[in-house]
Amino acid sequence: MSNKGALALLADYEGNSSDEEAPSRCFSTKRLHRDEENEEIRIKRVTKLPAPNFIINNPEEVVDDPSLHDGRIRSFAHERGNWVTYAYIPYESNEGLQRLMSLVTSVAVPEDIELKCFQDLHLSLTRTVILRYHWIDSFVSTLRDNLSHFTKFIIMLDHLEVYTNEEKTRTFIGLQVKTGYDALLKLVHCLDNCLGEFKLPKFYENPSFHISIAWCLGDNTDKLKSLLPYLNRDLELLMSEYSQENWYTYVEQILCKTGNKIFQFQLQ
Structure with missing residues (x-):
């Protein structure tokens, strides 16, 4: 293929490409909004919820119920x-x-x-x-x-x-x-x-x-x-x-x- 033919094909390809695909200094508004939405979803996924207060304050505490074992009381707290x-x-x-x-x-x-x-x-x-x-x-x-x-x-x-x-x-x-x-x-x-x-x-x-x-x-x-x-x-x-x-x-x-x-x- 001649140099002229190659240049013609390249010019034709660039002319048919959309704004989203072409390497240009102009930014697509549609792509910008989509990127912002994806970033917001990513942040929501990695953000951890705080632990409930009862876990922070009593991580190992178990409430004993004497009625489950004939009224007997534990000599040691369950831990x-x-x-x-x-x-x-x-x-x-x-x-x-x-x-x-x-x-x-x-x-x-x-x-x-x-x-x-x-x-x-x-x-x-x-x-x-x-x-x-x-x-x-x-x-x-x-x-x-x-x-x-x-x-x-x-x-x-x-x-x-x-x-x-x-x-x-x-x-x-x-x-x-x-x-x-x-x-x-x-x-x-x-x-x-x-x-x-x-x-x-x-x-x-x-x-x-x-x-x-x-x-x-x-x-x-x-x-x-x-x-x-x-x-x-x-x-x-x-x-x-x-x-x-x-x-x-x-x-x-x-x-x-x-x-x-x-x-x-x-x-x-």
Whole structure:
């Protein structure tokens, strides 16, 4: 193609192009408005709304509703990242214990007391403590290392006693341990050392090892203690009626519950 032909084509192309497409010093009004609209939309998309006041002021606060768990009040406020944790020995229920719990909860108590049975029986080996989520793996590993040398043993149950929690918000009726006390003390000492590594509180001094079978709201120690002579008399009758297997257990494992997780530690 000759130079003249190329110039003619170029002149024809420029003559047929619209204002929007031609490279000119003049700006298209239509394009200007469209660009402004697009910029406004882009700004709206990237602009973040401010967080609501309740999130700014209370980012982790959860309101507890006692009606959801039989009126019980949390010992610790619920906070994200904090896991309620304790170690214990599980105790499987049996016919004799079921009969005892039925007798205890049907006993004539004052009208302001409502006794309720426990569904999952256990013997506590630690206080209920708060464990940070990022500590869990390390804490469980520490327990596993320290509990690995313990051997299985037997605990036997004896008579009923009355207990309260630290906050005096609940009162319990429990079966006290008769044999296996020394082995339990050694376990507690071991667990106390593990808790100490994480700056967590140790178990109670001179503990009274027991398995709680019934509870009620409030501090009703005196009222329930007045019933103990009658309840322990009924317990003696049950112990003679039901075989000895109903009143003792082999301790073969320790459990640790943290939040909704349960870890098992088998004894030798």
